[in-house]
Amino acid sequence: MLERNNHSVNRNVKGRLWLNTIMKTAFLSATLIGLIFLALLIYRVLNQGIGYLSWDYITSFPAPFPEEAGIWAGLIGSIMLMVIVAAVAVTIGVATAIYLEEYASKNKFTEFIRANIQNLAGVPSIVFGLLGLTFFVYMFSVGYRLLAGGLTMALLILPVIVVASQEAIRSVPNELREASYGMGASKWQTIARIILPAALPGMLTGTIIALSRAIGETAPLIIVGAATAIYTLPDSLLSKYTVMPIQIYNWTGRPQEEWQYVAAAGIIVLLVVLLMMNAIAVGIRNKFQKRL
Amino acid sequence: MDKLLQSERTQLNIQQLIEQKRQRKSFAGTFEKVIPVFLFLCACVSILTTAGILFTLLRESIGFFSEVNIVQFYTGTNWSPWTGEFGVAPLIGGTLLITAIAAIVAVPLGLMAAIYLSEYASDRVRRTIKPILEVLAGIPTVVYGFFALTFVTPILQSFIPGLGIFNALSAGIVVGIMIVPMVASLSEDAMNSVPNSLREGAYGLGSTRFEVVTKVVLPAALSGIISSIVLAISRAIGETMIVTIAAGATPNLTFNPTESIQSMTAFIVQAATGDTTYGSTIYYSLYAVGITLFIFTLLMNLLSQYISRKYREEY
Numbered sequence: 001m002l003e004r005n006n007h008s009v010n011r012n013v014k015g016r017l018w019l020n021t022i023m024k025t026a027f028l029s030a031t032l033i034g035l036i037f038l039a040l041l042i043y044r045v046l047n048q049g050i051g052y053l054s055w056d057y058i059t060s061f062p063a064p065f066p067e068e069a070g071i072w073a074g075l076i077g078s079i080m081l082m083v084i085v086a087a088v089a090v091t092i093g094v095a096t097a098i099y100l101e102e103y104a105s106k107n108k109f110t111e112f113i114r115a116n117i118q119n120l121a122g123v124p125s126i127v128f129g130l131l132g133l134t135f136f137v138y139m140f141s142v143g144y145r146l147l148a149g150g151l152t153m154a155l156l157i158l159p160v161i162v163v164a165s166q167e168a169i170r171s172v173p174n175e176l177r178e179a180s181y182g183m184g185a186s187k188w189q190t191i192a193r194i195i196l197p198a199a200l201p202g203m204l205t206g207t208i209i210a211l212s213r214a215i216g217e218t219a220p221l222i223i224v225g226a227a228t229a230i231y232t233l234p235d236s237l238l239s240k241y242t243v244m245p246i247q248i249y250n251w252t253g254r255p256q257e258e259w260q261y262v263a264a265a266g267i268i269v270l271l272v273v274l275l276m277m278n279a280i281a282v283g284i285r286n287k288f289q290k291r292l
Numbered sequence: 293m294d295k296l297l298q299s300e301r302t303q304l305n306i307q308q309l310i311e312q313k314r315q316r317k318s319f320a321g322t323f324e325k326v327i328p329v330f331l332f333l334c335a336c337v338s339i340l341t342t343a344g345i346l347f348t349l350l351r352e353s354i355g356f357f358s359e360v361n362i363v364q365f366y367t368g369t370n371w372s373p374w375t376g377e378f379g380v381a382p383l384i385g386g387t388l389l390i391t392a393i394a395a396i397v398a399v400p401l402g403l404m405a406a407i408y409l410s411e412y413a414s415d416r417v418r419r420t421i422k423p424i425l426e427v428l429a430g431i432p433t434v435v436y437g438f439f440a441l442t443f444v445t446p447i448l449q450s451f452i453p454g455l456g457i458f459n460a461l462s463a464g465i466v467v468g469i470m471i472v473p474m475v476a477s478l479s480e481d482a483m484n485s486v487p488n489s490l491r492e493g494a495y496g497l498g499s500t501r502f503e504v505v506t507k508v509v510l511p512a513a514l515s516g517i518i519s520s521i522v523l524a525i526s527r528a529i530g531e532t533m534i535v536t537i538a539a540g541a542t543p544n545l546t547f548n549p550t551e552s553i554q555s556m557t558a559f560i561v562q563a564a565t566g567d568t569t570y571g572s573t574i575y576y577s578l579y580a581v582g583i584t585l586f587i588f589t590l591l592m593n594l595l596s597q598y599i600s601r602k603y604r605e606e607y
Contacts, residue, residue: 218434218532
């Protein structure tokens with residue numbers, strides 16, 4: 001049908017088809033610009049940074065000379081920060097999602113919580129930094145310490161985790177719930193033994209994506225005082241700390257050109273960590289996708 | 293005799309068992325009642341966060357406005373906090389300049405990519421390109437900032453003579469690239485939800501694909517597209533690191549994109565990294581700028597939600 005139609009149009013209105021072809025090319029090139037930009041970015045960073053990347057670089061502390069500087073403090077700091085963020089944000093986020101999906105009745109208050117989460121997701125990250133500065137750094141007098149940074153970041157990614165977990169819980173078929181109730185299980189037993197295990201892959205995927213967003217965030221951590229020069233690793237929740245993006249930001253801001261290469265090497269490490277996290281997320285999604 | 297004892301013992305055991313069972317049941321009962329309360333409290337954290345943000349911003353900016361006249365703050369055109377000049381216009385101007393450049397880059401690119409992916413691309417092409425495009429959204433902004441400063445700016449300098457190392461143009465372009473995936477992805481969702489029967493109707497009348505796109509799909513998906521653009525612009529307003537790194541730190545009320553500017557977010561970073569003592573006027577000015585930024589993005593987010601709700605097409 002369509003082909004014959006196209007054929008007659010082809011004979012009669014070449015101009016319109018020609019316009020179609022031109023626009024198709026334009027649309028395709030617009031799509032490719034993004035991809036080319038990405039390729040350039042990666043090429044540029046690899047080109048600049050790979051020469052500085054070595055085992056020494058990964059295991060060295062910041063130093064006054066570019067040849068000696070390394071990302072060790074930032075790498076370990078980022079990982080420790082993620083542990084805190086994951087512990088806090090996953091607990092609260094999953095609990096919120098369970099409440100909203102399984103317990104909450106449809107009333108104004110529930111609607112308010114939902115709208116509120118949606119709005120929180122649109123608040124600029126730097127405003128979360130100001131929140132953390134007032135509450136965690138000064139009011140609860142945590143100071144410029146790991147814990148303050150972790151709590152601030154946990155609040156920042158909370159909306160993402162809630163929304164992802166809600167979707168995961170919603171996608172568990174109702175038959176499973178009814179079967180569980182039919183066996184005489186209570187509501188919490190149904191949630192803990194049936195729904196959560198079934199929703200786990202979805203939740204994990206969402207959580208990892210949220211965490212990988214947090215690992216690249218810089219602005220809020222600058223506000224709540226991640227340090228730039230750290231020569232020891234954090235050993236408690238109240239240690240001073242730094243993270244990879246802060247190190248990169250610090251190196252980028254220095255005038256001598258060598259620091260650019262150090263920053264680029266740091267970016268490679270950061271991107272590799274991100275890539276690994278995303279690979280895990282994709283892996284989980286593919287492995288469990290067709291189970292339900 | 294022995295038998296009697298034995299039966300007595302079993303009886304006792306059974307009674308104990310019943311008692312145990314009852315206790316366990318009542319424990320489980322309390323558990324069932326406590327859990328929802330705990331879950332509810334966790335759900336309240338998000339509300340507490342919002343309340344905390346409002347409380348923080350309001351309390352500290354009230355402290356600021358007791359020292360600096362609020363009218364002067366919003367009408368003044370000179371921002372140099374270290375000499376006591378607090379007129380926020382240059383920061384707002386810088387933010388809007390960056391946002392405008394970003395929108396000029398992101399809206400056409402994002403929209404065209406969305407059209408290509410939703411209307412022209414085959415399923416296989418879409419499944420390959422879309423995730424790669426979304427990688428762009430996952431790249432840390434500090435990396436974009438580095439890229440803008442060390443790559444995009446030198447390229448721009450080669451054909452714009454007199455372009456400074458720090459300039460609004462380079463930062464704005466890169467912010468625009470950063471939000472392309474957001475426009476593309478959300479607009480594509482909106483176009484995908486346009487039912488095929490509409491397209492087939494148009495094809496049946498002899499339209500080309502491009503005509504179907506411009507006369508059927510775009511109008512039908514318009515509310516979703518506009519709300520995605522508004523959301524992306526809100527993201528650009530709040531963007532921090534790219535602007536901080538690549539646009540410099542010159543509070544400058546200008547519409548010339550080749551000059552160095554400072555955005556609201558970049559000032560907050562600058563003041564927080566400098567030696568700002570707790571309780572000083574500059575410290576409070578962080579929050580006055582913060583609440584201005586917050587109001588801007590909140591309005592954009594509400595607008596986006598309003599558009600997508602109000603003008604949702606029913607098919």
